[in-house]
Amino acid sequence: MTLIRSPSLLALFGALPLACATGPAPIPRASAEEATRFTFPLEFPAEGMLHLDGNTAAAIQLALEDFLPRGATLPAGLPPDEACLHQQQSYDVISAPGPEGVVLVQLTQNDAACPPPPSLSVEARSGKPLLDVTTYAVDVRTMRILSVGVHVRPRP
Numbered sequence: 001m002t003l004i005r006s007p008s009l010l011a012l013f014g015a016l017p018l019a020c021a022t023g024p025a026p027i028p029r030a031s032a033e034e035a036t037r038f039t040f041p042l043e044f045p046a047e048g049m050l051h052l053d054g055n056t057a058a059a060i061q062l063a064l065e066d067f068l069p070r071g072a073t074l075p076a077g078l079p080p081d082e083a084c085l086h087q088q089q090s091y092d093v094i095s096a097p098g099p100e101g102v103v104l105v106q107l108t109q110n111d112a113a114c115p116p117p118p119s120l121s122v123e124a125r126s127g128k129p130l131l132d133v134t135t136y137a138v139d140v141r142t143m144r145i146l147s148v149g150v151h152v153r154p155r156p
Contacts, residue, residue: 025071056095059103059138064088066145067107067134084114101141107134111155128154 030038052060068088075086084090090113094106108131109116120129130152137146 027070052095055140056103058143059136059140060093060095060105062138062143062145063105063107063136064091064093066136066148067091081115081117085109087114090114098137101139102146103138103140105136105138107136108132116155123154126154131155 029035068086068091070088072086074083078086090110091107092110094108096104098104116129122129131154133151133153135149135151137148138144139146
């Protein structure tokens, strides 16, 4: 076995992983001019307001970033009508508490945001198109994904 004894070579090889690493894409922001035109309400409207505890919000964020990382490039040759499948906003999210510090996060395609292609497989009995459902089990104590499950069910 050969040991690297040169400090300059050691530094070079130690920096290689950093040179290949890229951080997440920057979060898009409005221009300063647009931001000054926005006025926050004094109170949030009661209708449509959602309250998520911090653990649930963090679990959803972790699952979404794993499912569709922000800033990821689209696969080459992707038909334009399928590009929406690679956008986080094309998915609905359901969350529920699981056992012992686990939050369950379920992601399903929102057909209004991203219509299914006509060639989609259908369920034999009902004839309804099929829907992939992805479920994450997130341990919120350690903020790590315990498991990911995918199953198929007929679309509603």
